[in-house]
Amino acid sequence: MARRRLERSERVRVSELDAEGIGLADSGGFRLRIRGGLPGEDATVKVLRRRRNRLETLAEVIAHPHADRVTPPCPWTARCGGCVLQHLSPAAQRSTKRRRLETLLHEQGVAPPAIWLPDVVGPNAGYRHKARLGVRQVPGRDVMVGFREPASSRVADVEACRILAPALGERLTELKALLGSLTIADAVPQLEIACGDSDFAIILRHLKPLGDGDAERLIEFAVSSGGQIYLQSAGPDSVVRLWPEEGARRLQYTLPDFGLSFAFHPLDFVQVNPAINRQMVALALELLGPTAQDSVxxxxxxxxxxxLPMASRAGSxxxxxxxxxxxxxxxxxxxxxxxAVGTSRVTFTAADLYAEDFDVGQLPAADLLLLDPPRSGAENIARGIGKLAPRRAVYVSCHPATLARDARLFADAGYGLTAAGILDMFPHTAHVESIAVFEPRDPG
Ligand SMILES: C[S@@+](CC[C@H](N)C(=O)[O-])C[C@H]1O[C@@H](n2cnc3c(N)ncnc32)[C@H](O)[C@@H]1O
Structure with a gap:
């Protein structure tokens, strides 16, 4: 189809949401990705970027609003790409995510789960305890700190962030002033932030050595905010703590239901949303159902x-x-x-579970299996599930497409999907966290 210019006042009809939470429409030979648009709505759009026959756009005026459209709780949502679904009610965000998982399972030919679990829900604001924020110094203007602009690598100009833990989300203005006061403000491309239950750390990536007075300014911020400051001059191994000079080099979170406290370095992987994590661990345990006779x-x-929570119930x-x-x-x-763990036997080993030569048969036999892979999923494990032959497997997933692919492999090996559900780990974003239970169809 011949392409023509999209008129600024032209209305387009949003047909569906894509996997990234962006509305889709076709017009004038272009595929439009419409941020802020919901299925069934008519929108006039502002073009943000053009890529061949695809236009990245922002919905400006909406007609026939979707029944679940809400006023975005964040006033900066139009200029920040950190959240894409602020304009959709949280309940509708969750049903969109559940439908996405359902569709992906269906596309893989996996029978629907016998039980859809109730959504696991937590706070919609202040939930994000880990993030990487961009930093940009614009000559003659404040330094900007935050997520990226929609469809852009530029840092969004926001004064606060509603989804970040308040200790940091409500301090963005202070952080901007701090970074703007550094002699090396032009050489700080990003910050990593990590929060525990009652502490937080900022890792400042810097491309030049600190200049006169910079360390003092950073320490002053750390003292007044109660946070820790780390510096990173090169790769992850270069990370050193600037403040406090002494004391435990860990952040902490707890799982009170299990009487457990976890210590972690700010660069370690920890679950982003502590309220969901507490519920998720309890649910995974309930679904897996270990007893003192079981190995997990x-x-x-x-x-x-x-x-560690598993160990409080299982034999090993x-x-x-x-x-x-x-x-x-x-x-x-x-x-x-x-x-808190009790007398169960608990062991850990390091292994690359994605290695080409990794054989599932190398893993110790176990009655029950828990998997919580990164976005790329657990294809190796799913392919070899017959060798492990667990009585039940609980799979926690942060990417529904790889979960659906692996569910197909479980099915091919004789494991049915007995339960599945959505965990609202990342409200207002398009990320889908889910949990699935697999059991042998014929436990023979
Ligand atoms: C989604 S996180 C889950 C971590 C943990 N279960 C939790 O709840 O905090 C995925 C984990 O997989 C680990 N991982 C990434 N690639 C891996 C690989 N090739 N082999 C084994 N583990 C890997 C990461 O280091 C990370 O700890």
Whole structure:
């Protein structure tokens, strides 16, 4: 079809939401991706960027609003790409995510789960305890700190962030002033932030050595905000703590239902949303149902977030994780929580579960399996599930497409999907966290 210019006042009809939470429409030979548009709505759009026959656009005026459209709780949502679904009610966000998982399972030919679990829900604001924020110094203007602009690599100009933990989300203006006061403001491309239950750390990536007075300014901020400051001059190994000079080099979160406390380095993987994490761990345990007679295998175990709660119920738990540093942290957490874990046998090993030559047969036999892989999923494990032959597997997923692919492999090996559900780990964004239970169809 011949392409023509899209008139600014032209209305287009949004047909559906894509996997990234962006509305889709076709007009004048272009595929339009419409930020802020919902299915069935008519919108006039502002073009943000053109890529061949695709236009990245922002909905400006909406007609026939969707029944679940709400006023975005964040006033900066139009200029910030951090959240894409602020204009859709949280309940509708969750049903959109559940439908997405349903569709992906269907496309893989996987029979729907016998039970759809109730959504696991937490706070819609102040939930995000880990994030990487961009930093940009614009000559003659304030330094900007935040997520990127929609469809752009430029840092969004926002004064606060509603989804970040308040200790940081409400301090963005202070952070901008701090960074603007540094002699190396033009050489700070990003910050990593990590929060525990009552502490937080900022890792400042800097491309030049600190200049006169910079360390003092950073320390002053750390003292007044109660946070810790780390510096990163090159790769992850270059990270050093600037403040406090002494004291425990860990942040902490707890799982009060299990009497467990986890210590972690700000660069370690931890679940982003602590309220959902607490419920997710309890749910995974309930679904897996270990008893004192059972051995459990916890793959992609990180710092032991599921391993230690499992150990409080199971006879033994073996955690496998790719990062040696995280295995060391899991061991530290085991030692610090021995009383809460009880007498079960708990072991950890480091292994690359994605290695081409990795054979599932190398894993110890277990009655029950828990998997919590990164976005790329657990194809290796799913392909080899017959060798492990667990009585039940609980799969926690942060990417529904790989979960659906792996569900197909489980099905091919004779495992049915007995339950599945959505965890609202990332409200207002398009990320879908889900949980699925697999059991042998013929437990023979
Ligand atoms: C979604 S996180 C889950 C961590 C942990 N279960 C938790 O709840 O905190 C995925 C984990 O997989 C680990 N991982 C990434 N690639 C891996 C690999 N090739 N082999 C084994 N583990 C890997 C990451 O280091 C991370 O700890």
């Amino acid at each position: 295998l916890d793959l992609f175990c990180g710092i032991g977030n599921f391993t 738990v073996h955690g496998v994780e790719g990062s040696e540093a995280l295995v060391a942290r899991a061991q530290e957490n085991l030692a610090a929580n021995r009383a």
